[in-house]
Amino acid sequence: MKEKIKVLIVDDSFLMRRLLRDILEEDPDIEVVGTARDGKEALKLLRNLEVDVITLDYEMPDMNGIEVLEKIMKYKPVPCIMVSAYTKEGAKITLEALSRGAFDFVPKPSGELSLDIIKIKDELIDKIKSAKKVRMERIKFEYEEIETLPCRGSLNISCVGIASSTGGTVLIEYIIKNLPSNLGIPFFIVQHMPPLFTLKFAERLNEITGKKVKETEDKEEVKKDIFYIAKGGVHVILEKKGKNVYISHKDFPARNGVKPSADYLFESMAEIYGEKACAIILTGMGRDGVDGAKKIKEKGGYVWVQSKETCLIFGMPRNAIKEKIVDMVLSPEEIVKNLAKI
CATH class of the missing domain: 3.40.50.2300 (Response regulator)
Known part of the structure; x- marks a missing residue:
């Protein structure tokens, strides 16, 4: 029994x-x-x-x-x-x-x-x-502190998207806090949370990380060196108009059981940034972000996932690995160090 x-x-x-x-x-x-x-x-x-x-x-x-x-x-x-x-x-x-x-x-x-x-x-x-x-x-809420890293410019990346679910809030805080502040690209983060919680998450990160962090707003122009937290209750996609990129909120049905879904974000990143897009899939249940990351991979972009040993739940990274689209499997510390190469 x-x-x-x-x-x-x-x-x-x-x-x-x-x-x-x-x-x-x-x-x-x-x-x-x-x-x-x-x-x-x-x-x-x-x-x-x-x-x-x-x-x-x-x-x-x-x-x-x-x-x-x-x-x-x-x-x-x-x-x-x-x-x-x-x-x-x-x-x-x-x-x-x-x-x-x-x-x-x-x-x-x-x-x-x-x-x-x-x-x-x-x-x-x-x-x-x-x-x-x-x-x-x-269930770890402290990671190795990293000395401020210089930007190296050895990775040709123009945009980073992060998919994160259960166990990811502490990781997101750690990654943002330890990255250089002048990487010169935008970051988009889908953390599975309802409305209001994503706003408070962005406000908390903006206060404690020393970086510019904000919740996405519909029709706002994308700026470099800002960490955008996808607004809960809507899907976030990127749209290019002329030379500029804008954020768009879409009220599509939930995808992979979540709203926002990283798949919509990653797919739009693939269309706009192509081989210069990087998708990072962190801890969480299910497979959100996997199909979108596949599109980025098809365009020649980068796909990284969090290592099993450091994941609270290895569902999303495992499903990406199964699709044979992953370039690197990394610990949180390794994610930071590799992002600093941008």
């Missing part, structure tokens, strides 16, 4: 704890082994319970979700999925939690008290099942 995934629910609302228990236990592979109304109770339960995954609210009495997360990561590391309010404050705290070691997050559809929590049932269950498979040593 297959062993069930043991889940601990931490939320200060009795109703939310009950609703989460009900939707999770509808799945035959999941068993809710405990619920806690605050951080202190959660930490006490962890001493005696065998737990595979924790769902963690961020707004609780005594200790907030970040404080609880830090104690869990220090004393008894267990993959934590933040169940966050779909608000500016919720997005900000969720991004902080991801930087402190949270596995992933799911936004509550209607704020802190979401009676329609069933809307996120499938997403939450999928992420719980993915979290169970992860080795805790791969």
Whole structure:
């Protein structure tokens, strides 16, 4: 008999704890082994319970979700999925939690008290099942600091696109922070997040990396030395008008189950930049970015993926490797060092 995934629910609302228990236990592979109304109770339960995954609210009495997360990561590391309010404050705290070691997050559809929590049932269950498979040593939120690297000009690249999903926010922060500020090209980053979260992600990166980072805007002209975070809830493509390149938001259906999809971005990069385009595929489930990277490869461009040893989830890089389109398999540190050759 297959062993069930043991889940601990931490939320200060009795109703939310009950609703989460009900939707999770509808799945035959999941068993809710405990619920806690605050951080202190959660930490006490962890001493005696065998737990595979924790769902963690961020707004609780005594200790907030970040404080609880830090104690869990220090004393008894267990993959934590933040169940966050779909608000500016919720997005900000969720991004902080991801930087402190949270596995992933799911936004509550209607704020802190979401009676329609069933809307996120499938997403939450999928992420719980993915979290169970992860080795805790791969939930890494600190990487080797790199001294400021000079631009070498040995790679003929005019545009870089990055596809990233679960486990990628810390990597994106690391890459941007450690790159030279004068590479002279634009960077486009698709991090799978809903609207508002992508805005807060861009604002956070702009504040802490020392680089110009912003969320994409429809019809804006592309400028060099800017890191563009693809806006959540729309697809981002590039369009050339005369000598200039512009960003365009498209309300197409989700592709690969995500919106934005890196495939649309990469395909448009292939058309505009051709052999001077570079696609980088980081950690994440599924195959987003693979078909678009294939187009870049067909045009003579570059395709790099993150190494299995450093990925939280090796799904997207693995699928690119299977297509035999990958030029280099790199650690985060190696990605930075190779980008500095532009």
